[in-house]
Amino acid sequence: MSEKRRGTGGDVATVEKQAAATKLKRPRLYRVLLHNDDFTPMAFVVSVLLHVFRKSESDAVSIMLHAHETGYAVAGVFTREIAETKVDETMRMASESNYPLLCTMEPGEDV
Numbered sequence: 001m002s003e004k005r006r007g008t009g010g011d012v013a014t015v016e017k018q019a020a021a022t023k024l025k026r027p028r029l030y031r032v033l034l035h036n037d038d039f040t041p042m043a044f045v046v047s048v049l050l051h052v053f054r055k056s057e058s059d060a061v062s063i064m065l066h067a068h069e070t071g072y073a074v075a076g077v078f079t080r081e082i083a084e085t086k087v088d089e090t091m092r093m094a095s096e097s098n099y100p101l102l103c104t105m106e107p108g109e110d111v
């Protein structure tokens, strides 16, 4: 019962008690992807990254340009419910503005 944990914060006794009693598993993580298209304005994609994904201005511009140049970009990595909420919020903003921006999520193999 000396399993290594990610991060810090739990002392050894706490970690051993948790493992014995409940065997908590790390939740699966999902990548949220923004897909390129020919019509959504760059500034709109940056605005989604600022407000939905809480990126800095410079990260938002980098991620938008990566999608623009390669076809898609990872906007963030989240647990399932958070990822679903980000996808829904992004798709709602896009459809309210009549832009075809596509946002999807995929389970991470190793994220």
Ligand code: TYC
Binding pocket: 034, 035, 036, 037, 038, 039, 040, 041, 042, 045, 064, 065, 067, 068, 101
């Ligand atoms: N390709 C779009 C344009 O030239 C901009 C864009 C970037 C759209 C990223 C979607 O995920 C996207 N206006």
